[in-house]
Amino acid sequence: MKKELNVQIGSRVRVARKRMNFTREELAEILGVSTLFIGYIECGQKGMSLETLCSLCRALHVSADYLLLGEMPPACKNAARSSIDSLLANADDSLFPLLEEAIRLTLKIVTITQAQEKEKALSLSAENPASHISVIVKSTAGEDIILSRCEEESIKHLFDSESKKGK
Numbered sequence: 001m002k003k004e005l006n007v008q009i010g011s012r013v014r015v016a017r018k019r020m021n022f023t024r025e026e027l028a029e030i031l032g033v034s035t036l037f038i039g040y041i042e043c044g045q046k047g048m049s050l051e052t053l054c055s056l057c058r059a060l061h062v063s064a065d066y067l068l069l070g071e072m073p074p075a076c077k078n079a080a081r082s083s084i085d086s087l088l089a090n091a092d093d094s095l096f097p098l099l100e101e102a103i104r105l106t107l108k109i110v111t112i113t114q115a116q117e118k119e120k121a122l123s124l125s126a127e128n129p130a131s132h133i134s135v136i137v138k139s140t141a142g143e144d145i146i147l148s149r150c151e152e153e154s155i156k157h158l159f160d161s162e163s164k165k166g167k
Contacts, residue, residue: 007044012067014042016060030059 017027017038024042028035031052040046048056057064065071091099 002044006047010042010044016062020060031055
């Protein structure tokens with residue numbers, strides 16, 4: 001029987017593994033466990049020992065807070081915010097509309113899980129066939145992200161207008 005916490009942890013392990021471009025086989029070899037065990041963890045069918053948790057964190061370059069709670073430690077959040085602030089301070093002012101839209105779309109992609117996105121896509125196509133899914137892209141975490149026609153057009157428009165400005 002799957003425990004909800006194991007399912008959540010397993011999902012975060014899968015995301016982190018894909019972000020590192022590891023196959024289950026490669027991760028299993030690094031940890032000294034079986035590929036089947038990695039599959040069980042990712043599916044939420046099995047939990048893991050503290051030793052395995054620590055090894056996973058090291059191998060996947062994530063914190064235990066992230067795997068267990070889905071949260072980034074405050075020190076990491078502050079460092080990331082500082083890095084983003086530096087990038088924005090050095091950006092050309094004409095890029096701000098594009099950056100704002102890119103951040104907005106990225107946040108949407110990061111905060112919606114793959115399962116929620118598939119449910120949303122199914123309900124969109126059932127409610128309004130004209131809003132059928134037009135493209136599936138890979139997020140930086142390696143998950144499939146389903147974009148509606150409207151979202152795809154918005155992204156194309158942003159990048160088309162920026163490429164015309166650059167010419």
